[in-house]
Amino acid sequence: MGASQSRPHEGQIIFRSETPVQFSSNVVEQLSERQASPTPTPERQATLDEHVRTRIQDEVKQLRKAEEDVQEEIRVALEKENLDREKAMVSDGQRDGAGSVKSSAVLMGDLEEIRSKIDRFQTRKSLANYPELRASQEALVSCYKSHPTSSLDCWMEVVNFKNSVAQLEKKDYFKTLQ
Template structure:
């Protein structure tokens, strides 16, 4: 009873249309161009471009982070190397100091020595006075006044320049002979 109706045929069922299906030549051409074309559609291209930009930006961020880490490692290594070298030099200096040889000082000690030398130079400059060399002072004053009076034609002061140079040369000779 009804067995034949509830049983399904395992075969394919094909429906045939009595009217043929036809496509316009424009539709056929457009479909064939899309299939033959390897260029993606504009929407697909913008999606691909955005994805590529995102990946590039991520990669650049990772590279910058890695670069900063490498620079920090280099800075730390150089700092450690400089401290080790300074300690080694200070150790040699203390050994040489005991042996009576010259000593190598740390950068802090060298800065202190430099400041001491600067203060000595400043004291020397203050004590040195052109008043003790009246010839030099007179030629300097003459040169300055000539330059002031001939502001637009300073070449007119050539005689004062020669006199000043001669005074300086004489002073240098006196200082060199006095030092020897």
């Protein structure tokens, strides 16, 4: 009994209805308007736009992630290359002008040492050791503050300050020669 339905049918099966199918005029008009207009309806367009936006955002996220991965790979490769180069310099015995190989850590130590020397030099050169220069500087600053609109009134203090600096330079110059 059910065997005939289980067998696959060869060919195409067509069903015919004896009752005619009728559509209302509103449905026919709506379908013909949609077919005639090349643009989708506003609801359909909004759905399409949202779908496109979502896909674009997903692609942008994937591209950013890929870019971050590539940048990380480049950073790691450069670090490895620099370390390999330093190791090669040490093992090959390449020397700089002073005759020693310098690594980044040694260079940072040297830089800190130079900074400390500069700080010591600056403290030695402070105006505390030169009271006459400090006095003329303070007189000049106070004159400028008391005459903010007429700074030319402080010409005498400027001349005194210049003379103090010149005397100090001569004295230090002669100290360095001795």
